[in-house]
Amino acid sequence: MARDADVAVVGAGIVGLAIAWEAARAGRSVVVIDPEPGSGATFAAAGMLAPVSELHYQEEDLLGLTLASAALYPEFIAPLAAAGVASGFRPTGTLVVGADAADRQALADLRQLQLRHGRGVEPLGLRQVRGQEPMLGPQLSCASSIEQDHQVDPRILAAGLQAALAGSATGKGRDGWLLRDRAARLLHADPSDASSAVTGVGLAGGTAVRAGEVVLANGLGAAGIGGLPEGLRLPLRPVHGDILRLRVPAPLRPLLTATVRGLVRGLPVYLVPREDGTVVLGATQREDGSAEVSAGGVYQLLRDAQVLVPAVAELELGEATARARPGTPDNAPLLGRVAAGGTCVPGLILATGFFRHGVLLAPAAARICRLLMGGRGDPGWDRFRPDRFSPSLIEKSLM
Structure with missing residues (x-):
């Protein structure tokens, strides 16, 4: 049996959970797909919110995004605190x-x-x-x-976001927001055209989620999803x-x-x-x-x-x-919509490749995805486009 949602988020690490939480707070119904939520890099991460001390040579383009995301953290966790849910945030230097x-x-x-x-x-x-x-x-x-460099406990934050999603109006009950299954392929409006609008996700267990927006936030697994737009290269390592x-x-x-x-x-x-x-x-x-x-x-x-x-x-x-x-070749995330045939593929957003900045960038990624779902964008994000390593797609988008 197929499930229906406004947004299907593939991946329940900090980034995926943050995107789902932001979408739910905006009034969208959300389904998150992950067989083992919070068990990947989120489970291991130290949670340093350190845009300044994490600044590296040849990664200066990331600084604006990391600083903005660090500044968003108090606002991002405020609804959790208001609901009595722990976030693990500590404003220590x-x-x-x-x-x-x-x-x-x-x-x-x-x-x-x-x-x-x-x-x-x-x-x-x-x-x-x-x-x-x-x-x-x-x-x-x-x-x-x-x-200005602080910290958060990613395990506590992941548990808090899961609790908030389970208790939200769009959660549909304790486990209604979460499908413990593996995403196998993207579903398209035209099954024969991988550049047509994405309409949902087919699961390894044989069921499907129909959604107006699909967000791939499953880290290294994003490159292995079936039905990606033809010519899209996701050089994740x-x-x-x-x-x-x-x-x-x-x-x-x-x-x-x-x-x-x-x-x-x-x-x-x-x-x-x-x-x-x-x-x-x-x-x-x-x-x-x-x-x-x-x-x-x-x-x-x-x-x-x-x-x-x-x-x-x-x-x-x-x-x-x-x-x-x-990781990606330039150590920056693959974040945004994908261009194919000169236009963006409707219904598909990528949010992966965050390398060592996943916890830090979660609030910014969530906000960017929410704005993209609302039809808004910012040229400043273009440097993080998920198709920037796909020459054939870039050439078509410039035609």
Whole structure:
């Protein structure tokens, strides 16, 4: 039996849930399709809302979107708080530290890049920073503070969004908004023409969802959906990362009050303190194809974290997780409608390829998708078009 909805969202990670929540708040009926909601990159993510400290060379085009999305977070989570639903948001700042002289120079170069883009980074004396965070180690070479970089717990936020969708007027009961199945193919107004309007999603279980808008927000899985417009190339690659969750014994609490991001012999490492007395330690970045936790990655994280915070050696290892993040050639998302035959394919929106920025960009992605559903767009989003790596489609759209 087919289901009907205004919007079908494929993928129940943070991005997909945020898009579904935004659409539901706009009064649209929503169905989310995912066999294991919240179990992918969202489950592993540390949840740093860090547009400034996450700024990388050759990714400056992303800064406007990441800053805008970070600014949207308080507004985005306000309805959850009003309903008594936890979001895991914490307005704690971020300390950026370096271990040796080379790390100090690398962070100084990065600070110049940040300043060129109008982002203030406050240098701190080492005595001052240890006054704020007494557990920091004695070997640090430099420190700075970024007050506008905050954090959210993605697991709590994902659970909160699911609860909000289940309780919304468009949720149709506790599980009415969610189909625990795998999306197999897009359905089209003309089944023989993959560039015709998308009218729904066919599921692996044999049923279908008919919808006026279909949003593919299922990360790496988006490229494998059947019925994509002919010529559309989605160059998504899996970038695996190892991440640890450590329990802080009561005598050491609070281990940290702010997120600490550091460079140790040129390798990045971060520690994100949670309210429940745990610390998230991450994250490696590898493209070796292995989906399992890497012993070398775990060793590297623990080794480097102890340079920044020696007491890490006294923490309890609670969890080691590895997940794949969907990367693109330019590390920017595939976000928007797809052009085919010179016009956009009606009923189809893509929201994938967020790499390490999925949690940070969720509110902006949700807002952009809502505006697109309402027939509104912005030329500023064109740099993130999902068909930008599809030369044949681009040529047709320019004809």
